[in-house]
Amino acid sequence: MTGACGLWAYAITEHGGGDALTEHGGGDLSRLTGVAGGTVRTVAAGGFTVLVSDVDLAEFGEAALRRNLENLTWLEEVARAHHHVIDAASGLFPLLPTRLATVYSSHAAMTAALARRAEELRATLRRVGGRVEWGVKAYAAPQPDTRDSEQPAGGQAGGETAPGAGLAYLKRRRAQLTARERSQHAALAGARAVHKELSGRAAQARLHPPQSAQLSGNQMPMLLNTAYLLDASASDGFASAVAAAATAHPELRLELTGPWPPYSFAGED
Amino acid sequence: MDSLPARVPDERIALVDLLDRLLADGVMVTGEITLSVADVDLVTISLRALLASVSSLDKSYSGAEPATR
Numbered sequence: 001m002t003g004a005c006g007l008w009a010y011a012i013t014e015h016g017g018g019d020a021l022t023e024h025g026g027g028d029l030s031r032l033t034g035v036a037g038g039t040v041r042t043v044a045a046g047g048f049t050v051l052v053s054d055v056d057l058a059e060f061g062e063a064a065l066r067r068n069l070e071n072l073t074w075l076e077e078v079a080r081a082h083h084h085v086i087d088a089a090s091g092l093f094p095l096l097p098t099r100l101a102t103v104y105s106s107h108a109a110m111t112a113a114l115a116r117r118a119e120e121l122r123a124t125l126r127r128v129g130g131r132v133e134w135g136v137k138a139y140a141a142p143q144p145d146t147r148d149s150e151q152p153a154g155g156q157a158g159g160e161t162a163p164g165a166g167l168a169y170l171k172r173r174r175a176q177l178t179a180r181e182r183s184q185h186a187a188l189a190g191a192r193a194v195h196k197e198l199s200g201r202a203a204q205a206r207l208h209p210p211q212s213a214q215l216s217g218n219q220m221p222m223l224l225n226t227a228y229l230l231d232a233s234a235s236d237g238f239a240s241a242v243a244a245a246a247t248a249h250p251e252l253r254l255e256l257t258g259p260w261p262p263y264s265f266a267g268e269d
Numbered sequence: 270m271d272s273l274p275a276r277v278p279d280e281r282i283a284l285v286d287l288l289d290r291l292l293a294d295g296v297m298v299t300g301e302i303t304l305s306v307a308d309v310d311l312v313t314i315s316l317r318a319l320l321a322s323v324s325s326l327d328k329s330y331s332g333a334e335p336a337t338r
Contacts, residue, residue: 079288097294097296102295124296208290257283266296
């Protein structure tokens with residue numbers, strides 16, 4: 001490393017979590033490679049154990065981070081490395097994932113930051129630690145009825161317009177629009193019903209903003225982008241419930257992702 | 270540990286799903302010496318980066334893309 005070092009934080013666990021890992025998980029943690037190829041280790045700070053690795057502040061300092069986060073290749077590499085460490089560790093002991101790009105200038109700075117929020121962090125750990133997150137995305141299924149809506153059937157032949165043809169076209173067009181509107185409403189109502197049903201099975205639910213078609217890579221409009229917090233043992237039942245909901249709601253396309261570490265539930269809200 | 274479900278391999282996770290979680294969520298333990306970038310900034314930055322990359326993909330593929338709507 002060329003310049004000053006900072007500490008990149010991956011996750012926070014109760015004090016001693018790291019010891020339990022060394023006892024039960026063997027050398028799993030020490031073999032983990034973190035962000036920028038750093039070696040992951042545990043350090044005690046503010047009554048907690050934190051998974052960290054060293055980062056060069058020339059690349060991960062505040063100004064450098066702002067610049068580098070704009071670089072998608074850099075961002076993807078860092079995000080996957082961050083996730084890789086948290087994902088591996090979350091299978092071994094209860095933890096709170098830290099948000100991407102939480103970098104401390106020193107051990108003392110980290111200790112102070114954690115100590116200030118110790119009580120709140122412990123409460124969150126009790127609620128979230130050891131649980132898993134499943135993601136569900138709901139899209140409005142494409143409606144075959146509205147596919148040819150731009151084409152006035154039988155119209156324009158020879159350029160002469162029969163009296164009433166324009167009116168008939170408008171009527172047909174209006175009917176198609178109404179049908180489209182109805183199916184959109186049905187899809188929205190379906191998404192609400194699915195969310196209600198799945199929330200009932202989860203310890204907590206959290207709505208993410210729907211991804212734009214550009215980002216999701218899916219032409220269907222996304223209606224729901226939700227995270228559900230579950231006991232790991234409830235995962236199978238939850239996946240079956242999602243499959244059942246997909247069958248019960250043909251107006252929707254459902255996508256299940258997970259299990260994730262409980263990212264969406266580690267924050268304050 | 271008891272039966273944890275099998276994890277999805279890292280490389281099969283969509284970047285956009287990962288960033289949904291890593292940038293907007295996760296515990297924020299900031300102090301005045303912390304170098305964390307503010308949440309709003311992070312989301313904006315990442316979306317801008319993602320959209321930029323998607324639109325450059327679009328450009329290179331636009332000829333082959335089927336007409337929609």
